[in-house]
Amino acid sequence: MGVKVIIPTPLRAYAGKQESVEVQGATVGEALTALTAKFGDLKKHLYTEDGRLRSFVNVYVNDEDIRFLQKDKTGVNEGDTISIIPSIAGGA
Amino acid sequence: MASKIEVAANTTAGAAPAALSKEEILRYSRHLIMPEVGMEGQQKLKQAKVLCIGTGGLGAPLGLYLAAAGVGRIGLIDFDIVDFTNLQRQVLFGSGDVGRPKIEAAASRLRDLNPDIQIDAFETRLTSENALDILKDYDLIVDGTDNFPTRYLVNDACVLLGKPYVYGSIFRFEGQITVFAEPDGPCYRCLYPEPPPPGLVPSCAEGGVLGVLPGIVGTIQAMEALKLIIGKGQPLVGRLLLFDAMGMKFRELKLRKNPECPACGEHRTITHLIDYAEFCGIRGEEAEAPVTTVPEITPKELKARLDRGDDIYVLDVREPHEYQICNIGGHLIPLGELPLRAAELDSSQEIVAHCRSGKRSAEAVEFLRKAGFRKLWNLKGGILAWSDEVDPSVPKY
DSSP: OEEEEEOOHHHHTTTTTOSEEEEEOSBHHHHHHHHHHHOHHHHHHHBOTTSOBOTTEEEEETTEEGGGTTGGGOBOOTTOEEEEEEOOOBOO | OOOOOOSGGGSOTTOOOOOOOHHHHHHTHHHHTSTTTHHHHHHHHHHOEEEEEOSSTTHHHHHHHHHHHTOSEEEEEOOOBOOGGGGGTOTTOOGGGTTSBHHHHHHHHHHHHOTTSEEEEEOSOOOTTTHHHHHTTOSEEEEOOOSHHHHHHHHHHHHHHTOOEEEEEEEBTEEEEEEEOTTTSOOHHHHOSSOOOTTSSOOHHHHOBOTHHHHHHHHHHHHHHHHHHHTOSOOOBTEEEEEETTTTEEEEEEOOOOTTOTTTSSSOOOOSOOOHHHHTTOTTTTTOOOOOOSOEEOHHHHHHHHHTTOOEEEEEOSOHHHHHHOOOSOEEOOGGGHHHHGGGSOTTSEEEEEOSSSHHHHHHHHHHHHTTOOSEEEETTHHHHHHHHTOTTSOOO
16 A cells, blocks of 8 residues: 655654655555665664664554554555654743 | 533632723723623633743743733743843843843733733742642643653643643644643643653754744644633644644644553553653753763864864864854765765865764764774864854854
8 A cells, every 4th residue: 555654854854854755555564664664764763672663753544643543553545644743842 | 522621610619700800801802702702701711820831932922822811820930041042932032131030031021911910930940849839729731841851740740730731842843732631631641651862852952943833832822721711612632733834734633541651541650750851861961961082173273273284174064054154164064964975085184073063073073983084083062162262253053
């Protein structure tokens, strides 16, 4: 399935400065694997050393947080949007 | 969906609603003529007690609009001093306030805007020791903070005290806003159980921010606070509003309560406030420059050597837009491009790398050293130090 992955501002430097990337995958896990295969530097920002998604990064399929779906096994359909939403803290 | 939060219900049950004077009726007439607010809504605003944490980028619109709306008691907490670089976005302050405690300037401005309300000014840092005590007197907490430890502290305090918390955060051109509200809604830890490691997400000082962005996000927070107080409209409970200023787009994501949340879940493990600096991994690293083992040269030493005619290649590893602000005639190869362009450098030549403050250039020197270069120096303190010590005509930024 072709899905669009929206890259958040803090991580665009590691994704060739792109705002979004089209990848193939049937699940969120597959899509993110395809993304990090394309942009190796993204991997360490998204995943811990033992391969888990970092807990300050949330992933949504359309408007649903995958933690409340099937996590990285959440299925994606053609045209879905995966959003990576990291924690930000600016305010001053 | 989450039920409406009765903020004003925290006031003394059975007390007569706060009467409005003739002057107040005139001042708030534009509220009163709307049925959604009316006398009842304005009285709720008058009785409401809201604590704004921070008086900076987010705190400025928050303070201004809550005061303008007639929130009867506004607490402000900030320990910082107004800095010249704040004026680009912290619109509570004027040029004459530079050097003044922010809390003093903020309280003064808000009292001028609305002399009828009570402003409680706390010139202190919010800590685990004082947070519960400070927050307990308020109905609603609004977030104008700028760092992870304080956000987790405020969240946990609000969960422990059962107070709703209007969250807002920004980064460069993006913002996030939501309302964390027990018992129906999620809390900050439901959204982000853990903060990023220190140094990954730059602050506004390090990463930059378009000045008006906190203005937009803070104003949305103020709107949510007012809606919660008057009990009208749909609050952002369970909804994460994302704002993309460049695309001028708002998106909304669902925010769910995490049943396993340590703060607000079914089996809570957070029963008191903790050491948040430690939680965020910055204990011992706070405000310290990174320990560097790269060889350094001071601006004065570099100037002396250049004046002497030494053959030194000055490598500027900043970004092109920084070079436009100021430069010392160095050869520009941005840090991110160095791996691809290292071949442009001559390893037989002495190379002094510099950036703005010395951090990125230290990384550049480390990279080049690993690539086999030997005659390397990092300009200590960067172009900022050059401006201080050698040539004050070089603007600082």
